Amino acid sequence: MSKIQLFLASLMIVLCPNIIIACDSLELLDGWVKKPLPGTKYTAAYFSIKNNSQETQTINNFNSNQFVKVMIHSSRTNSDGVTRMRPVGRLMLLPNQVLEAKPGGIHLMLRVKQSEQFNTDQLILFSAFCGENSDWQFSLPIKNS
Numbered sequence: 819m820s821k822i823q824l825f826l827a828s829l830m831i832v833l834c835p836n837i838i839i840a841c842d843s844l845e846l847l848d849g850w851v852k853k854p855l856p857g858t859k860y861t862a863a864y865f866s867i868k869n870n871s872q873e874t875q876t877i878n879n880f881n882s883n884q885f886v887k888v889m890i891h892s893s894r895t896n897s898d899g900v901t902r903m904r905p906v907g908r909l910m911l912l913p914n915q916v917l918e919a920k921p922g923g924i925h926l927m928l929r930v931k932q933s934e935q936f937n938t939d940q941l942i943l944f945s946a947f948c949g950e951n952s953d954w955q956f957s958l959p960i961k962n963s
């Protein structure tokens with residue numbers, strides 16, 4: 819490698835710190851946001867996301883300007899039929915895995931802004947963060963449950 823090639827290669831690494839951890843191989847297959855009932859504080863979003871890369875991808879958190887807060891939750895029903903939700907730290911997608919967030923399982927818990935109005939089929943923009951310099955944006959429509 820010549821000096822100039824070496825310089826260019828190191829410049830690439832400095833300019834692209836997200837080469838290793840990136841969301842850009844993620845693909846949204848499907849999803850929706852449950853229309854919040856009037857006066858409710860929370861609603862949920864569901865989706866199918868595919869990891870199109872040969873490496874494991876991790877989503878550390880999500881946000882949306884249209885909601886106060888976006889949390890990753892998991893629901894589980896015990897043998898007594900009681901369903902409980904708990905926070906999930908991050909979502910991991912193995913190579914080529916399709917991750918399904920659906921009612922009764924993983925979901926995004928959305929804290930509703932009391933001032934915000936929602937219409938059916940309105941698109942909600944989300945950002946998913948995979949690393950310090952890597953985020954991925956996708957939109958989900960509002961649906962009546």
Ligand SMILES: [Cu+2]
Pocket residue numbers: 891892903925926927
């Ligand atoms: Cu929840």
